[in-house]
Amino acid sequence: MVVLAKPASLEQISIIKTHTSNNFFTGVPVIDLSRPDSKATMIKACMELGFFKVVNHGIPTGLVSRLEAEAVKFFSLSQVEKERDSGIHSPFGYGSKRIGSNGDVGWLEYLLMQTNRESLSRTSQTFFRANPDAFRYETESAVTEYLSAVKKLACEVLEMMAEGLNIQPRNVFSKLLMDEESDSLFRLNHYPPCPQLQEVDCKLTGFGEHTDPQIISILRVSMIYFGGPPYRERLAPLPLLMGEGEESLYKEFTWFEYKTSAYKTRLADNRLGQFMK
Numbered sequence: 131m132v133v134l135a136k137p138a139s140l141e142q143i144s145i146i147k148t149h150t151s152n153n154f155f156t157g158v159p160v161i162d163l164s165r166p167d168s169k170a171t172m173i174k175a176c177m178e179l180g181f182f183k184v185v186n187h188g189i190p191t192g193l194v195s196r197l198e199a200e201a202v203k204f205f206s207l208s209q210v211e212k213e214r215d216s217g218i219h220s221p222f223g224y225g226s227k228r229i230g231s232n233g234d235v236g237w238l239e240y241l242l243m244q245t246n247r248e249s250l251s252r253t254s255q256t257f258f259r260a261n262p263d264a265f266r267y268e269t270e271s272a273v274t275e276y277l278s279a280v281k282k283l284a285c286e287v288l289e290m291m292a293e294g295l296n297i298q299p300r301n302v303f304s305k306l307l308m309d310e311e312s313d314s315l316f317r318l319n320h321y322p323p324c325p326q327l328q329e330v331d332c333k334l335t336g337f338g339e340h341t342d343p344q345i346i347s348i349l350r351v352s353m354i355y356f357g358g359p360p361y362r363e364r365l366a367p368l369p370l371l372m373g374e375g376e377e378s379l380y381k382e383f384t385w386f387e388y389k390t391s392a393y394k395t396r397l398a399d400n401r402l403g404q405f406m407k
């Protein structure tokens with residue numbers, strides 16, 4: 131059976147409505163990892179907002195610029211070249227406008243890769259192919275070196291969180307990313323201008339409103355490392371963090387069960403709803 135998909139159109143994409151900040155929101159908290167109070171400020175940011183920016187994180191800017199340059203080189207290729215083997219490793223590799231298979235669309239193009247060693251080399255072939263053979267190594271080393279640095283940072287942040295919450299052992303969260311079977315992903319997004327909307331001075335959301343289900347998402351510019359647990363891992367509140375007699379609001383489920391059900395729905399859907407007790 132051959133199914134002809136309708137091309138993604140502009141009407142399907144959500145338009146940004148800029149929020150005017152209210153008196154309570156004073157901006158995204160900045161955590162300076164070189165400061166002795168960074169653990170405490172991080173916990174405060176997690177409790178109040180669940181979102182923060184880290185500075186003095188130790189990822190060399192040279193590493194970020196190298197990978198950005200490789201990404202720019204890839205996205206400047208012709209459409210035919212970029213789409214050469216799209217679909218082979220779906221949903222990984224190159225994609226344009228369509229995010230997932232449930233109708234989410236955005237004004238962006240992207241490269242999506244799995245970060246485990248063997249899967250990385252499989253799911254990043256399109257990216258590496260952007261270069262003539264002799265230079266492929268450049269792209270490959272830019273990706274692997276960046277990923278190893280960002281994973282180290284993700285683990286450091288997760289260990290600071292565990293310590294700040296007095297959870298033992300301190301690698302309770304980071305060991306999930308260190309696990310050989312960690313289901314982590316890497317996404318490189320490119321947001322091209324949208325001429326039709328520029329004419330009417332309207333901004334477009336490159337990527338629709340959504341919630342990432344993984345343990346941690348580390349974003350620079352738009353190169354996102356999604357640190358996820360292994361499939362078999364059960365997701366439940368840590369008993370240590372529950373009050374006496376307090377019960378989880380959700381039924382127990384594994385990361386595999388959650389992911390399988392979530393990825394059948396759209397980005398803005400309430401994906402936890404069906405796991406409520």
Ligand code: GA4
Pocket residue numbers: 221229230231242315317340341342343344356392393396397
């Ligand atoms: C994985 C990482 C992010 O959480 C996400 C996910 C998105 C979704 O939740 O709908 C995707 C998934 C993620 C990978 C492939 C596509 C898109 C579901 C899916 C089947 C928000 C993203 O950027 O890609």
